[in-house]
Amino acid sequence: MFRHLQSELESRLTALHSQYQCEQCTPETLSGLEQWLQPLHSGCGYTNWQRAALNLVENEIAADIVNRLNAIEAYKNTFNCHMCGMCCRMASADAPYDELQTRAKAGDEFARQFTSIFLPYASREAAIKVAPDVVKAVLTEAGEKENDGERVYFYHCPYLGEDNRCSVYGTDKRPSICQSYPETPLSFVYEKCAWKPWKDETHQDTLAIHAMLALCNQYADTLRASLLAPEPAEIAEPDSSVCSTGPASFVGQEPLF
Numbered sequence: 001m002f003r004h005l006q007s008e009l010e011s012r013l014t015a016l017h018s019q020y021q022c023e024q025c026t027p028e029t030l031s032g033l034e035q036w037l038q039p040l041h042s043g044c045g046y047t048n049w050q051r052a053a054l055n056l057v058e059n060e061i062a063a064d065i066v067n068r069l070n071a072i073e074a075y076k077n078t079f080n081c082h083m084c085g086m087c088c089r090m091a092s093a094d095a096p097y098d099e100l101q102t103r104a105k106a107g108d109e110f111a112r113q114f115t116s117i118f119l120p121y122a123s124r125e126a127a128i129k130v131a132p133d134v135v136k137a138v139l140t141e142a143g144e145k146e147n148d149g150e151r152v153y154f155y156h157c158p159y160l161g162e163d164n165r166c167s168v169y170g171t172d173k174r175p176s177i178c179q180s181y182p183e184t185p186l187s188f189v190y191e192k193c194a195w196k197p198w199k200d201e202t203h204q205d206t207l208a209i210h211a212m213l214a215l216c217n218q219y220a221d222t223l224r225a226s227l228l229a230p231e232p233a234e235i236a237e238p239d240s241s242v243c244s245t246g247p248a249s250f251v252g253q254e255p256l257f
């Protein structure tokens with residue numbers, strides 16, 4: 001998926017490049033996307049390609065990415081909660097309660113909402129007694145191994161009723177993290193959660209889209225820097241390296257995952 005998106009992006013930028021030309025730059029001096037992104041010589045005809053490419057990445061492709069994420073979100077809304085209560089009974093975080101409280105006080109909104117409802121289990125063993133399979137699955141997904149020391153901490157919500165219903169549903173005590181759970185296909189979900197099929201079907205695409213977003217940001221940063229770079233006073237030879245100065249681009253590097 002990522003390679004498909006990456007080649008789609010490169011194709012669109014390459015097609016755009018063919019609409020521009022420069023009397024000094026030859027195919028040898030500008031031999032590919034990596035060089036097209038770098039600072040160009042004064043008056044280079046491909047400067048307008050860089051502007052157009054920046055516009056394409058920042059606007060059109062960014063809009064495509066948002067549409068793809070919206071489609072995944074819309075698909076999520078076709079599933080209905082089983083009301084099993086597991087996500088309220090066995091939540092997890094990457095930090096102990098006191099650290100989450102510190103983060104909340106420092107302005108971390110997720111930590112603020114999380115600590116407004118969840119309480120820590122007295123111990124890892126206490127959590128295992130409640131839902132051993134879920135604890136094991138969370139630890140596997142988090143990559144915690146024996147002798148690692150605890151990297152995952154388990155919590156429960158006291159507002160969960162014995163009937164598995166939320167006793168603060170519809171009140172301002174129920175934070176938005178409950179309403180939006182699972183926030184993305186990258187969130188952990190319990191094997192029997194209603195959204196497990198959604199997560200399984202969209203997880204890889206979401207990873208690819210996030211990687212694509214990171215790639216677009218890199219392209220945009222490189223293009224912005226090139227467009228703002230001071231122009232060289234003059235060029236010695238048309239086929240010199242003036243069109244290919246700057247750091248090596250990420251193009252051609254291994255994808256982010």
Ligand code: SF4
Binds near residue numbers: 087157161168
């Ligand atoms: S506030 Fe309600 S929905 Fe949120 S975790 Fe607690 S019981 Fe579940």
Ligand code: SF4
Binds near residue numbers: 181192193
């Ligand atoms: S674990 Fe999934 S199905 Fe169960 S209550 Fe939570 S969101 Fe609903």
